[in-house]
Each structure stands twice: as structure tokens, then as C-alpha cells.
Amino acid sequence: MDLADMVKTIARDAKHSAGQLRSVKSTEKDAAIELMAAHILSRTDDIIAENQKDVAFAKEKGMSAAMIDRLTLNQERIMSMAAGLHEVAKLPDPVGEVLGMWRRPNGLLVGRIRIPLGVIGFIYESRPNVTVDAASLCLKSGNAVLLRGGSEAIHSNLILTNILSQAMMEADLPEKAIQLIPSTEHEAVRILLSMDEYVDMIIPRGGEELIGFVSEHSRIPVLKHFKGVCHVYVDEFADIEMAQEICFNAKVQRPGVCNAMETMLVHKKVAPSFLPGMVEAFTKAGVEIRACEKSLTIVPGLNMADEMDWPAEFLDLILAVKIVEDMDEALNHIEQYGSHHTEAIVTNDNHRSQEFLDKVDASVVLVNASTRFNDGFELGLGAEIGISTSKVHAYGPMGLKELTSSKFIVFGSGQVRT
Amino acid sequence: MDLADMVKTIARDAKHSAGQLRSVKSTEKDAAIELMAAHILSRTDDIIAENQKDVAFAKEKGMSAAMIDRLTLNQERIMSMAAGLHEVAKLPDPVGEVLGMWRRPNGLLVGRIRIPLGVIGFIYESRPNVTVDAASLCLKSGNAVLLRGGSEAIHSNLILTNILSQAMMEADLPEKAIQLIPSTEHEAVRILLSMDEYVDMIIPRGGEELIGFVSEHSRIPVLKHFKGVCHVYVDEFADIEMAQEICFNAKVQRPGVCNAMETMLVHKKVAPSFLPGMVEAFTKAGVEIRACEKSLTIVPGLNMADEMDWPAEFLDLILAVKIVEDMDEALNHIEQYGSHHTEAIVTNDNHRSQEFLDKVDASVVLVNASTRFNDGFELGLGAEIGISTSKVHAYGPMGLKELTSSKFIVFGSGQVRT
Numbered sequence: 001m002d003l004a005d006m007v008k009t010i011a012r013d014a015k016h017s018a019g020q021l022r023s024v025k026s027t028e029k030d031a032a033i034e035l036m037a038a039h040i041l042s043r044t045d046d047i048i049a050e051n052q053k054d055v056a057f058a059k060e061k062g063m064s065a066a067m068i069d070r071l072t073l074n075q076e077r078i079m080s081m082a083a084g085l086h087e088v089a090k091l092p093d094p095v096g097e098v099l100g101m102w103r104r105p106n107g108l109l110v111g112r113i114r115i116p117l118g119v120i121g122f123i124y125e126s127r128p129n130v131t132v133d134a135a136s137l138c139l140k141s142g143n144a145v146l147l148r149g150g151s152e153a154i155h156s157n158l159i160l161t162n163i164l165s166q167a168m169m170e171a172d173l174p175e176k177a178i179q180l181i182p183s184t185e186h187e188a189v190r191i192l193l194s195m196d197e198y199v200d201m202i203i204p205r206g207g208e209e210l211i212g213f214v215s216e217h218s219r220i221p222v223l224k225h226f227k228g229v230c231h232v233y234v235d236e237f238a239d240i241e242m243a244q245e246i247c248f249n250a251k252v253q254r255p256g257v258c259n260a261m262e263t264m265l266v267h268k269k270v271a272p273s274f275l276p277g278m279v280e281a282f283t284k285a286g287v288e289i290r291a292c293e294k295s296l297t298i299v300p301g302l303n304m305a306d307e308m309d310w311p312a313e314f315l316d317l318i319l320a321v322k323i324v325e326d327m328d329e330a331l332n333h334i335e336q337y338g339s340h341h342t343e344a345i346v347t348n349d350n351h352r353s354q355e356f357l358d359k360v361d362a363s364v365v366l367v368n369a370s371t372r373f374n375d376g377f378e379l380g381l382g383a384e385i386g387i388s389t390s391k392v393h394a395y396g397p398m399g400l401k402e403l404t405s406s407k408f409i410v411f412g413s414g415q416v417r418t
Numbered sequence: 419m420d421l422a423d424m425v426k427t428i429a430r431d432a433k434h435s436a437g438q439l440r441s442v443k444s445t446e447k448d449a450a451i452e453l454m455a456a457h458i459l460s461r462t463d464d465i466i467a468e469n470q471k472d473v474a475f476a477k478e479k480g481m482s483a484a485m486i487d488r489l490t491l492n493q494e495r496i497m498s499m500a501a502g503l504h505e506v507a508k509l510p511d512p513v514g515e516v517l518g519m520w521r522r523p524n525g526l527l528v529g530r531i532r533i534p535l536g537v538i539g540f541i542y543e544s545r546p547n548v549t550v551d552a553a554s555l556c557l558k559s560g561n562a563v564l565l566r567g568g569s570e571a572i573h574s575n576l577i578l579t580n581i582l583s584q585a586m587m588e589a590d591l592p593e594k595a596i597q598l599i600p601s602t603e604h605e606a607v608r609i610l611l612s613m614d615e616y617v618d619m620i621i622p623r624g625g626e627e628l629i630g631f632v633s634e635h636s637r638i639p640v641l642k643h644f645k646g647v648c649h650v651y652v653d654e655f656a657d658i659e660m661a662q663e664i665c666f667n668a669k670v671q672r673p674g675v676c677n678a679m680e681t682m683l684v685h686k687k688v689a690p691s692f693l694p695g696m697v698e699a700f701t702k703a704g705v706e707i708r709a710c711e712k713s714l715t716i717v718p719g720l721n722m723a724d725e726m727d728w729p730a731e732f733l734d735l736i737l738a739v740k741i742v743e744d745m746d747e748a749l750n751h752i753e754q755y756g757s758h759h760t761e762a763i764v765t766n767d768n769h770r771s772q773e774f775l776d777k778v779d780a781s782v783v784l785v786n787a788s789t790r791f792n793d794g795f796e797l798g799l800g801a802e803i804g805i806s807t808s809k810v811h812a813y814g815p816m817g818l819k820e821l822t823s824s825k826f827i828v829f830g831s832g833q834v835r836t
Contacts, residue, residue: 019753023776102798108787110797115779117809201810221639221810242832249834335437357827358441361533369526369830378835379528379826380520391535391823392619392639393811405809408797409775412787414660416667417796 003183007191010146010179011198014119017174018144022116024173026093032171033136037085039163040132044078050159051128058152070126071153081132088136091382094400095142109411114404116142118200121192122385123148123214125206128156134203135164135178137385141403144177146199148192150206151184158182193218201393205386223398225389227313228258228341230371233330233356234274235347236267242368243270243346244278249370250344252285256315258387259342259364259374263310263320265330268294271323275299287317294323310337327352331359338362340389342374363389363396421601425609428564428597429616432537435592436562440534442591444511450589451554455503457581458550462496468577469546476570488544489571499550506554509800512818513560527829532822534560536618539610540803541566541632543624546574552621553582553596555803559821562595564617566610568624569602576600611636619811623804641816643807645731646676646759648789651748651774652692653765654685660786661688661764662696667788668762670703674733676805677760677782677792681728681738683748686712689741693717705735712741728755745770749777756780758807760792781807781814 001009040047051073058068094114101111120143122134131147138145149157161180169175181188193202196219203223204214211224232250234243250261266274271294279299282289290305302321309320310333324330334343344366345356353367364374374397376384381399388394394402419427458465469491476486512532519529538561540552549565556563567575579598587593599606611620614637621641622632629642650668652661668679684692689712697717700707708723720739727738728751742748752761762784763774771785782792792815794802799817806812812820 019779022779104796104798108791108797115809115813118779200808215637219633221808239832245832245834253835353829361437361440361536362825364826364828366828367830369828369833370835372835373526373828373830373833374826378522379526379828380522390618390639391533395533395823396826405813407780408782408792408814410782410784410787410791410797411771412785412791414657414663415787415791416663417671417788417790 003185003187004191006183007181007188008195010181011119011192011195013176014144014146014179015198017177018116018118020174021139021142021144021177024142026095028171028173029093029139029142030089032168032173033085033089033139035167035171036132036136036164037082037089039167040078040085040160041082043159043163044075047078047156047159047163048073048075050155053155054153063152067126071128071156073128073156077129081129084129084133085136088140088383091140091400093140094404099406106415107413108415111409112406113409114401115407117403117405119144119146119198120403121146121148121199121202121220123189123192123202123204123206123210125150125210126153128153128160130205131157131160131180132164134385135161137383137400137403139177141400143403144174146179146181146192148181148189154182154184189213190217193220196220203386221393223386223388223393225258225341225387227339227389228260229262229311229313229337229339230259230342230344231263231265231330231334231338232261232344232346232371233265233324233327233334234267234270235327235345235349235352236269237349237352238267238270238274238346239348240270240274243274244281246344246346246368246370247278248281248285250372251282251287251319252317253370253372255317258313259371260315261319261371262312262314263322263337265333266295266321266323267327267330268323268325271295271298275321282319285317287319290318290320292322295321298323313339327355331356334360334362341387342366342371344369344371363387421603421605422609424601425599425606426613428599429537429610429613431594432562432564432597433616435595436534436536438592439557439560439562439595442560444513446589446591447511447557447560448507450586450591451503451507451557453585453589454550454554454582455500455507457585458496458503458578459500461577461581462493465496465574465577465581466491466493468573471573472571481570485544489546489574491546491574495547499547502547502551503554506558506801509558509818511558512822517824524833525831526833529827530824531827532819533825535821535823537562537564537616538821539564539566539617539620539638541607541610541620541622541624541628543568543628544571546571546578548623549575549578549598550582552803553579555801555818555821557595559818561821562592564597564599564610566599566607572600572602607631608635611638614638621804639811641804641806641811643676643759643805645757645807646678647680647729647731647755647757648677648760648762649681649683649752649756650679650762650764650789651683651745651752652685652688653745653763653767653770654687655767655770656685656688656692656764657766658688658692661692662699664762664764664786664788665696666699666703668790669700669705669737670735671788671790673735676731677789678733679737679789680730680732681740681755683751684713684739684741685745685748686741686743689713689716693739700737703735705737708736708738710740713739716741731757745773749774752778752780759805760784760789762787762789781805
């Protein structure tokens, strides 16, 4: 069977399974997820053995130590996968939730209820635990899933999806609701992206190159985020100490992730009291600062920022710093360079915070809190399958509800239209 | 300026206007919509004069009488446009609605509020009143709109959008939030569909050819419906008279629209008592019936259906009829041939209706009511800009809420992530 036929068969089976999943009860889905957890624990040794093949190959290829660490599974990480499954099983089932119900003047009772999307194509890189996370979140929300992990994790992903499918079968649920596309060829992704007859949504999770490729080639709606160029604006009415703690956390706590701060905007009135201590703290933590000209008059000796630094997603211990004349300049800067991901203001003034919340176009806008809180778990969604930075379907962290749609149901007693 | 530059300038101006619209108050938007109504009434003669140019050209081109009727504006239709604007002004503003607010264990207060999508590209055919409808719904939901009407209505659309922009300016709102793409070239649509930097969503409204073209070429998310192949399933526990009234209404009341019934499925036990009277009523109303073999044993002399009739969207006084062994056969038929638009069951049995509601994958599923109720006004959404038959973002009739997204707002008191 050639590649196109293989992907098509997988996608068609997924669609068929999605039809069966539509009317499965919560208790059945949760039982399957618990069974997955049990099987993953009982097969720890097999999983590690398969994972070692991927790790050996990665070392042979000369992948970085950080990448190899991300790829490696050990007993602790496998236990944490199983724990994650228990958490998903405990979450409320989004499917069937009644979003509203109302009576029309002609007596029709109209309701809107949450339904699964159908088939989700999930294209991702590296960490094998994502395979288990994504599969369980899709099942919990009543969707079939087509998983396409990175080639570097192929052995790990194969054994994990085999275990998951096995659990589905034992739980009397359609085993083909969870399938891995076993080809490591790039072409397999391109074929998947053309299967709009069978696949309802594509979620890519990975670097800019992967996401660009998926967006360009997909005939299926894509939920994606491109970049996180996140700002903290320290307002003239900020509490200086709070601002320093928030900015430090936003930059330093985990600099390689999308919700880390990349540019700090500082109101000119507060710059003299705020900047020197802030710069000292950052310097101690190894942060390289690229500052605007005005900042240099307050803290001499800093590296000067150039025009390339304002739109940059450094994903590293590098920070652009700019002093602004007023809040309008901060808002304009964010409008021009922000990526609609996460934006924060530090201020004690209610007018300022309200205006910031109203005017800033980002999926998460925070007052007096770190940008690092843009995360499905941290915001209380219970889970996260990704963060969307475009507004269609979902904007911001996506939990179980964002993996659903809704349909109208109508109860009549013979009504016709006149 | 060449075509690409022109469309790009229009799209960029729309994006800029969308930014300004984000924080406009409901009262300001409503005042602008009321002003539009007043100006449309006061310029009735000018509108009719421009419309006459389109009508004259349509006659010259030999367009059908029905098409010319759809195109023609008269005093009554212009009054009805203005009345439509008053209705939109009176609807509740979806923007700013708080969809939920909750406290996290660390004290963060997290809320989710409704926001505009940004810029909507609306591509449509024929009726000039759609120009006014679409523009007012987009403004009410805080969005800028790029209108691309059919070439046959270009003079009508130009004067109407000029009047709408004028009202925007007088109401101190960004006039470029409502723009018509003045080119009648096909290429203008293709260029618009590539402007994903500026346009957030595309809504096509028209025939299958238009919608196919838009889906194929768009880099922007498209909300569309392809076809309405709608079924009524008359169950063995149906009230015969009710079933006849519902089926008659679903087929005959307005056969040329997407929510009309195209295939009638009849349980074999009820067929002998239901079909003869039903066929008689349809025949009197001029409906051509294409029946399955079993139907012919009950009502001899009917035309025989062939395999092409089951997936057909007739949009005409033609009906396919099939007798099924049981409800499962009806469900399978709908799964195979339905278009996820509208499906109805007539039954007095609660188990049957519940199973039908659960298992049928359609944007609107009805019990004991006509398929013709799949409509934003009829279902109580207050307005309708189209019907979506795919599940991403919206499924079913789209009102004002479906023209919005939501963002997270977070109120902290210095929280950082640990």
C-alpha cells in the first residue's frame, strides 16, 4: 500500500470511529482512560526499552543533550504520564453540556449542546508524553485523534499508541479512535493536511517551521500559535517592588517558553526608581539586556537595542527594554510588535488597568501578574492541548471545551413555518 | 494603483479600523446603525436610480426574471432594509459579555470576555440588501467588514456602502470599518483570500461554485456551508397527520432554500398509512417524487429514484422518498448522504427522539418540527449572517455571537509562577 492510501485508510477509520464515539457515555470514556494508565504502568519496562532505541538513534545523530533529555523516558516520567491520565479521567466531560435552552413564541424549545469536533489531527515534535496527553484529551472530549509525532520519537510513540489502542479495545471503545501515523516521511504530513473529507481540525505543536508548513499546506482548519512576543508594561502608578518581582518571574523563571516576557516597557516617570534595581537583578540572573537609548541615560553601559529586537521572540535569557513617554506609546508598541499571545500591565491605577484590558488584543491580558500564567492549568481549564493566537474557534489556552463544537436541538409539537 | 495594491490598502485600512472599533461603546455603534437607517430612507431615490443601472444591465445580459427580481430595489424593499437596521440596533451587544469568571487557588481572578474577531471578509451574490445586513451585523459585533458583492449589483452596492460609510463618519466611528471592494474582477477575490495578515475570517454566501472557489483558495479561515441535503424521518411511532404537515412544509413552503427537505425517510410499518395521503398532497402541490422500490409497492406509478437522488440537493419541487426497515437504517442513510445541515424526526416515542438527537450529526436536529426552522431568526439568535455546516468555530446558524471570539483577562495582586 502506498503512503497516500495508508494515510487515507487511517483517516477514514478515524472518521468512522468518531461517529461511534459521539454517543459514548462519560463513564465509558473515563474507564478507558483509567485502563490506559494501568497498562502504561504495567508495561513500563517495554516502554523504556523502545524509548532507548529512539535515544540511541538521537545520540548517533548527535542531537543536543537538551533534546535527548526531552526525548528520554524513565520510570518517574512514565509514572507521571499515568498520573496525568488519572487527572484527565477526573475532569468533567464537556460533551453533552447544555449551553442554553429557551422557548420560542411558537412553542419550540431550542437548546444548544456541546458535541465533539470529530477527528483531530495532532502534529507535534519530540516529547513522547505529549502522545499520551493529546490522545486522552481528544478521547475525553469525544474526538478521534490522528497523531503524527516527530521521527526522533517513533519507537516510543508506536508502543505508547499500541498500549492506548489496546486499552480502548478492552474498554469496548473503537480502537481506531487513537491512531499514530507510522510513517516518518514528511510527505505523510502533507497528505494528512489534504484529508478535509475525514479530518475536522489540525493542531500543530512545535517550532515556527513546523507551524508555518502546516498553515501553508492545510485544507483543514488549523489551530495554531506562531510566536509569543510578550510584554510587561510597568506603568507610572506601579508598585515598584511588585513590578520587579513580576518582570523577573516573567523573564527568568523559564525563558525558553512562549509565555515568557521578551520586551519590558517602562513608563518614563517610574524608570529612574525602577530600572537600576531591575537591571541589577536581571544581570545577576544572567539576562542580557538590550535597551533603548533613554534607558542608557538611567543605566549606562547596557547593550543598545536595535530595530530587530522589538519583534524578536528570544526564547532565551535576553530581554529588550524600552522606556515609553506614556501608556499610549506602550499600547502602540504592543499593537505593532506583540503577537496576540500574552500581555501584562503592572499598575495600581484602576483606569490604567481597565484601559489596558480593553485595548490590548491578546489571548490573555493580565493586571499585576506574571505573563507565565498563560497556561491551561494555571488559568483553571484543567488541561491544555495548546495555545491559539488566532481568534477563530479559540483564542488562548485550549482545554477540553476548545476541542468541542455545539449543535442545536429543537423539540417541537408539530410546528411548521408560515 | 494595481488591483493587488488596491485590495491590500483596503484590507490594511480595515485592520486599522478594527483596532479602533475594539473599544467603542454599544451606544455609539447603535447610534451609527440608526443613522444608517435614516440615511438609507432619505436617499431612497438615489438608491433606486443606481439600482436601475444594475437592473438594466442584467436585462441586457438576459438574466432570468427571478434573478432580476432578487436584484431589484424598490421603496418597500428599502424601507425593509431600514427596518432591519433598527432591529440590529435593538439587539444586545455581544462584545464585552463576561462568559465566566473564577478565582484560582493563588488568588488570581480569571475571566473570559467576548471580543470582536477583527476583520471579516464577506463574499456574496446578488441581493443588495445583504450588503446592509452584513455590514450592520459586523459593526454591531465590533468587526470591520470587507464586502465583495456580485458584479451584477455593483452600482447598488457602491451607493449603499457609501451611505453606510458616511453614517459611520458622522457618528464619529472609523468610516473604513465598512468597505466595498469595488472591483468586479474575479482576481480581486483571490487577492482578498490571501490577505491573512489583515483579515480574520471569510464568510462566503452563495452557490456551490462560489463556496468551492473560496474554500480552495483561502489562506484565511472560512465559515461556510456547502449543501443542505436535509431529511425528515417519519418513525413508526409518528403521529401521521403531524408527519404529513411537517413533511409538506419542509418540502413545499420554500423549496429553493438550503433547509428544505430533500429526502423523506419512512419507517416501513407506517408507510402504508402515511405514504398514499402524503404523495397525494405532494402531487397536488406539483412535487415530483422519486421513490425507492418499496414505496412503489404502496403507491404504484411513482418515478423510481436512482443512486444519484440520495445525495442530491434539488433546491426545487423534487423529493426523494425511501422506506426504511428500522430507525438504524434511517440513521445510516443520514450518516451516508446527509450534509450536516438539518435533520428531523417525527415520532411520539421518547427513546426514539432521544436516540435521534444523540446520534445524528447535523448543526440542527429537530423533533416533531419542520426542517425550515434552521434559521437564526427562527431559533432565536436575533439575526443570521449565514449557516455553518462545519464544526470549527460555529456549527449551524450564525448570529452576532458567532461573529466574536473571547479573551482571558486576569486580575492579580503580584502573583508570580513558581
